[in-house]
Amino acid sequence: MNYAAYAQVIKAMADENRLKIIDLLSCGTLCACEILENFDFTQPTLSHHMKVLQTAGIVSAVKKGRWQYYTLLPEFTTEFPEFIKQLLRDSHECVCHSDSSCSRPD
Amino acid sequence: MNYAAYAQVIKAMADENRLKIIDLLSCGTLCACEILENFDFTQPTLSHHMKVLQTAGIVSAVKKGRWQYYTLLPEFTTEFPEFIKQLLRDSHECVCHSDSSCSRPD
DNA sequence: TCAATATATAGATACTCGTCTATGTATCAA
């Protein structure tokens, strides 16, 4: 499992405001000004957050005229929940199935 | 949706090593020394990571003799994937369903 | 052409975080 790659994605999600941005985008494309209406921080701060989400492969951006439209990437919305599922699922390559010097608790 | 609370959980997951620890624990309880065998960092660093995971409500700890046993909390393993599902699902309270001055891209 | 609008970039600041070394504490076996 590629921990480093997914750690990058999760790092990008590890912020209250970006989590809300992802939620806003979960029902469709929005431009930056529409997203900004939902927050108290400044426009450059939003610009920073959107760049973080793009770099992580969570969001794509398309410019039309004056507006920059952001959309959740389908790769993210489908692959990420699948990764979480696999992460928390018992798999047979785990160290706990191998020999160990420590005894188990009762 | 409680973004702040889940942002704390996601922050605790937003580290390559802690992600691997969660994966190791996904198939059952392990003591600290067993977990440490899988990493290159020092024992105090592991101790720090385990505290972060406990504070976030991801892992519980039980001491038996000399050993400290760690287990993934069932609340985490069941509720977190559900949160991710809801986060990425189109919901009807979204701002995109309300009035907006911005036009949509084609 | 000019002003307003939408967004990005630069640079600064304060804070958080991952890791280390050094050391403390608790448990157990001899």
Next chain:
DNA sequence: TTGATACATAGACGAGTATCTATATATTGA
């Protein structure tokens, strides 16, 4: 009792980050 083992805590350091103000760029309507 003593030494070894398992783990935690304290404190430091360097890197990263969330936010701001100031400013630049691009687009559009008048």
